[in-house]
Structure formats: structure tokens, C-alpha cells
Amino acid sequence: MSRANSPDRDTVSEIAAALGRHIETNGLMVGDKMPSELSLAEQYGVSRTVIREAFRSLAALQMISLSPGKRASVSLSNGEPVARILEHSVRMDAVAIQDVYDVRRTVEARTATLAAIRRTDKEAENIAWHASQMKSLFHDPAAGMEHDIAFHHAIARASRNKVFEMMITSFEGITRETWPVGWRSRNSDAERLAMVDLHMDLASAISQRDAIRSAEIMSQHFDVSTRALLSAGIR
Amino acid sequence: MSRANSPDRDTVSEIAAALGRHIETNGLMVGDKMPSELSLAEQYGVSRTVIREAFRSLAALQMISLSPGKRASVSLSNGEPVARILEHSVRMDAVAIQDVYDVRRTVEARTATLAAIRRTDKEAENIAWHASQMKSLFHDPAAGMEHDIAFHHAIARASRNKVFEMMITSFEGITRETWPVGWRSRNSDAERLAMVDLHMDLASAISQRDAIRSAEIMSQHFDVSTRALLSAGIR
DNA sequence: TGCATAAACCTGTATGACAGGATAAGCTCG
DNA sequence: CGAGCTTATCCTGTCATACAGGTTTATGCA
Structure with missing residues (x-):
């Protein structure tokens, strides 16, 4: 041939x-x-x-x-190559962190909606568990971050849409890099606690199958996070 | 070393x-x-x-x-590798076409919003031009499809968010495969014309900087498209 | 000094070799 | 006759070498 x-x-x-x-x-x-x-x-x-x-x-x-x-x-991609591409694009200044967060907000508001509709009880429990772990580990940001990431991932999984799940996976690396900045940029423990409580609220909205409220809380969460990053000078 | x-x-x-x-x-x-x-x-x-x-x-x-x-x-990725991964995932039945369309709807409602806010006059013109071409080429679906794709891409570009743009690029291949199905699944020229007119409306909303209406029309467009694909048996 | 030419460097592809890892075939023994 | 072990075979991972073009750098001439 x-x-x-x-x-x-x-x-x-x-x-x-x-x-x-x-x-x-x-x-x-x-x-x-x-x-x-x-x-x-x-x-x-x-x-x-x-x-x-x-x-x-x-x-x-x-x-x-x-x-x-x-x-x-x-075989089948788990989205890791997409993550590599995205992180490279950020490093090359072709993509702004704020752009990534805009996408995350858009996408995750939807995964929250879908999760509220489609979640199994077990998934709801898992989501709630990560939120509660964030709260218990309030004093340990590094561990808290991992639960935060797992929390968002669990919601994406519960959305039952593999594309969303892959996207959230692709964002994890960047999240891991910016999360500490956001955490530190909150000026008080009260602010940080409010952030954690938002996660608890979201878990409960999903648990109650309240799709609209789930999306609202997720959007609000990203509004706050975006501002936090902005105030830390991250464009 | x-x-x-x-x-x-x-x-x-x-x-x-x-x-x-x-x-x-x-x-x-x-x-x-x-x-x-x-x-x-x-x-x-x-x-x-x-x-x-x-x-x-x-x-x-x-x-x-x-x-x-x-x-x-x-160098810098143009999103083509992501497209390959996505198409492969669809072929492997790991991702449903409907999932892709759910993501597109979610994402493109946002690009429409952003485009309405951030577009330059030139971009608005370009978007409108593709819509009008779709209308003129009503009798030529293959050419119409290309303008449709270019239309959505132009909106993504006007959103000024490279991540969105990359995502829309990644969806183009799948769109090209499913578009004809959607077109044929519309039962009458009236329905098809309504679809084209929706694009005209969207172009005009973006042109008028009406962000809310832009997002609404985009969502509506995907509602219809999703139903069209469903009725053609595409899950 | 400016430019043409040659030298040096670098990548793309091919070939051959060999060390394991994986698999299929065969053989032995119960 | 069948289960389990052994061996032969196939295949991949890595290395070394070679050579045909491109590309860049250095050279030397005008």
C-alpha cells in the first residue's frame, strides 16, 4: 500500500x-x-x-x-491531555485565568443543575461529605483544597455528562495552582467560612433536587471566587 | 543528568x-x-x-x-487535538451526541452573552453576514452549514475568551457530522427557515448589544436543534 | 562591508540488533 | 483425557548507526 x-x-x-x-x-x-x-x-x-x-x-x-x-x-482519554493543553495555553499567556474561571462558572452552573436532577442518593451523600470535610479541615487548606476539587468533580460526575466531567477534570490542574491564591486573598476567616458554607448549601440544594437553587449557588460561588482572584491581581 | x-x-x-x-x-x-x-x-x-x-x-x-x-x-494549540479526543470519545460511545449538544448549549449561551457585550462593530457585521449567507444559501445546505459553523465560531471569537473559542473549535467536527441530520429532520422548509431566522435574530441581538436576548435566542436555538436530533434518533 | 558559498548542524527516515514482556503451542504427568 | 508447566514465538522498548535533505552559521571573496 x-x-x-x-x-x-x-x-x-x-x-x-x-x-x-x-x-x-x-x-x-x-x-x-x-x-x-x-x-x-x-x-x-x-x-x-x-x-x-x-x-x-x-x-x-x-x-x-x-x-x-x-x-x-x-483506549479512551480521561481528559488529562486536554488539561496539559490548557495549562500550556495559560503559561503561554494565550489564555487568562479569568477566562478559565468564566468557563468554569458557566459549565459548573450547568453541572450543578444536572446533578440536582440526576444525582443518585449515594452521589448526593458523597458530594455532601466532601463539603463537610472542607468544613472540618478548615485549618488545613491543602487538604481542604483536595476536598473542594473532589466536590466539584463529584458534582460533574453526578451530572451524567461525560463531556462536562472531562472538562472539569481538565481544569483541575489550574485550580490546584490558583486555589491557594484565592484562599489567601480572603481577608478573614469569616470570609473563608462563608465560602465553605456555600459548598454546604450547594450540597444540600443538590440533595433536595433543587436544580435552580443549585445553579444559583454555584454561580454565586464563582462570582466570589472570581473577585477573590481579581483582588489578588490574577487576571 | x-x-x-x-x-x-x-x-x-x-x-x-x-x-x-x-x-x-x-x-x-x-x-x-x-x-x-x-x-x-x-x-x-x-x-x-x-x-x-x-x-x-x-x-x-x-x-x-x-x-x-x-x-x-x-507553539500553541488551536484546539484540534481536543477535537480529535472528543470525536474519538463519541466513536467509542463514551460520550453521547446529546451530551455534546448540552455542553454546546451551555457554552454558547455564554459566548452569545459575551459577544453581545464585547463585540466590535466589525465582528457584529461579520456575524450578521454569515447569518444572511445562511439565508441566501437556503437551497444549498452544504454551504449553509459552513456559514452556520462560521457564525458560531465568529460569536465565540467575539466573546474574547480563548477557552470558549477553543471549545467551539473542538465541537466543529462533530457539528459537521450531525448538522445534515438536523437539517433533514426538520419536516418542512418553514421549519428550516425558522431555524435560519433564529440566526438572523441572534445576529441582530448581538448587534444591538442585547446580552440577555442573545443568550435566550441561543438557548432556544439549541432547544430546537436538540429536539431535531432526538427526533432523528440521535442520542 | 556586503554577499555568495561552503561548512556545520539538525531533523526525518531507514535498518539492524537485542533485551525483556506477553502469548500461544506443546509437552509432561497425573 | 485434561491440567499445569515449559518453551518457542511474537511483539514492543530502546539503542546505535547511517544518510538524505533542510537550515543556520561561518568563511572568504569582491
Whole structure:
């Protein structure tokens, strides 16, 4: 078989695209195996080097997973590559932190709504538990942050929308970087406590299946957070 | 220099992470050059093969760009890798089209709001132009679709939030696949015309800087579209 | 000093090799 | 005849080497 021709793009990219098409065309699903590197090399008339680099490209997007001895197998992204891209964009000053928070507010107001509608009892409990842990760990910001992040993630999961869940996952790294700033920028323990209580309220709204109030509280939470970051000089 | 140790992860991934850190640590910005493959190979005590595969990983995320003869240079993602991931997720049945549309509705209601607030006159004109083209090209769905996509993209750009813009870009591929289904699932030209007119209305709301109405129309648009896809059997 | 030319450098791809890891085939023993 | 162990085979991960173009830097001439 010959390899493409048209806009003399990079050979590796072409092969990577072809391998993507291979998955599509053959209807491969998660866990299914790709052909061996050698057979693909022969099939496309390139060296194993090229096939391997193309594999790496797909693996970077977590479209396949590679492990020694085994054939490459189709897999599913957990959103981590998106997080990498986003964090890189922030570092390059192409994206402002405030932009990220605007997106988070928009998205999470919706996940709160959906969670209120779709949550299971167990999910509601889990969400409430993280909120209460935030409160108990009031004196331990680092631990509190982890529960905060887990809290938002749990809500996203309860929204039953994988795209939202993936997005929230993608924001975690940036959250982890900015959270301490927001925490410190609150001027008093009273303010910090109010923030924590907002989480308790949100958990209870979700628990009561109050979709509208859930979204309102989530939006309010982000209003406050956004201001806190702004006052700390984070644009 | 030695390379990591702990959870004996894949060598290439370790190096890729290290190269990411290199960008971070040295404060490299877009356009800045990475060290040569050979020097990195020596520095990390691995072969050029490993460095190249790590480079490919970063290049797949568009964190760097590679071209023959030139050193790898830091670059910025346009969201295309995210699109690949998303489309793959849909193909793997991990994400439902309806989920994507829920996200789009949520996100684009916000871009409409922001666009109404932040648009320049030129942007408003451009948005309106695409809407009017959709109307003129009523008889040519393929061309109409392209203007529809460009319309939404123009709104995202006018929102002045790169994250939103990147997201809308990421959805374009899926939109291109589902758009014709939505178009055909409308039962009459009257319905299709109503859909096009909704775009005209939205353009005018943005033009009038009516943020609230802009968001409402956008939401309404997605309500209708979502129903159209549902009635065509797309979950 | 300005510019053309050559040298040095760098990436893209190919080839061959070899150390494990994984899997399938075969064999042994109950 | 079947279960379990062993071995042969296949495959991936990494390395070394080679060489054909691009690209950048240095050189030397006008």
C-alpha cells in the first residue's frame, strides 16, 4: 500500500491520521488491539520508526495505549491531555485565568443543575461529605483544597455528562495552582467560612433536587471566587 | 543528568514530562526553540529515539511544532487535538451526541452573552453576514452549514475568551457530522427557515448589544436543534 | 562591508540488533 | 483425557548507526 501524496504533510502525521482512520473504519472499540508495528510498517510502506512515532502521537491523545510486549490497544482519554493543553495555553499567556474561571462558572452552573436532577442518593451523600470535610479541615487548606476539587468533580460526575466531567477534570490542574491564591486573598476567616458554607448549601440544594437553587449557588460561588482572584491581581 | 525513578513509568512519557517542565522552568514562550535532539539525548542519558518519541507526544498536543532541519519550537494549540479526543470519545460511545449538544448549549449561551457585550462593530457585521449567507444559501445546505459553523465560531471569537473559542473549535467536527441530520429532520422548509431566522435574530441581538436576548435566542436555538436530533434518533 | 558559498548542524527516515514482556503451542504427568 | 508447566514465538522498548535533505552559521571573496 502506498502512503498519501497531496499536501506533502509530515509522513508521521499522515500515518497517524491513517491509524486513526483504521480505528474508525474497522469499528474498533476500547480494548481492541491494533495491528503489530511491523505489519503496519509493511502495509504502509514505511519503517517501524514512523509507525512508532505515529503511535506515540495517538497515545499522547490517549486514543490508544501502549505497553511493552502487548499490542497497542484502543483506549479512551480521561481528559488529562486536554488539561496539559490548557495549562500550556495559560503559561503561554494565550489564555487568562479569568477566562478559565468564566468557563468554569458557566459549565459548573450547568453541572450543578444536572446533578440536582440526576444525582443518585449515594452521589448526593458523597458530594455532601466532601463539603463537610472542607468544613472540618478548615485549618488545613491543602487538604481542604483536595476536598473542594473532589466536590466539584463529584458534582460533574453526578451530572451524567461525560463531556462536562472531562472538562472539569481538565481544569483541575489550574485550580490546584490558583486555589491557594484565592484562599489567601480572603481577608478573614469569616470570609473563608462563608465560602465553605456555600459548598454546604450547594450540597444540600443538590440533595433536595433543587436544580435552580443549585445553579444559583454555584454561580454565586464563582462570582466570589472570581473577585477573590481579581483582588489578588490574577487576571 | 539521570532520569526519574519512582513509579517506573514509561521512559518516553517521563522524558516528555521533563521536556514539558523544560519549557516551564526556562520560561520559554511561543516561538522559542527547544534544544537539539542530540543534546537532549545526552543530557537525559537516552537515545535520540526516545527524545524523538517524546517530541512527538508534545507535538500531538501542539505544545511544540516540528519541522525538518529546524529545531522544535514552542507553539500553541488551536484546539484540534481536543477535537480529535472528543470525536474519538463519541466513536467509542463514551460520550453521547446529546451530551455534546448540552455542553454546546451551555457554552454558547455564554459566548452569545459575551459577544453581545464585547463585540466590535466589525465582528457584529461579520456575524450578521454569515447569518444572511445562511439565508441566501437556503437551497444549498452544504454551504449553509459552513456559514452556520462560521457564525458560531465568529460569536465565540467575539466573546474574547480563548477557552470558549477553543471549545467551539473542538465541537466543529462533530457539528459537521450531525448538522445534515438536523437539517433533514426538520419536516418542512418553514421549519428550516425558522431555524435560519433564529440566526438572523441572534445576529441582530448581538448587534444591538442585547446580552440577555442573545443568550435566550441561543438557548432556544439549541432547544430546537436538540429536539431535531432526538427526533432523528440521535442520542 | 556586503554577499555568495561552503561548512556545520539538525531533523526525518531507514535498518539492524537485542533485551525483556506477553502469548500461544506443546509437552509432561497425573 | 485434561491440567499445569515449559518453551518457542511474537511483539514492543530502546539503542546505535547511517544518510538524505533542510537550515543556520561561518568563511572568504569582491
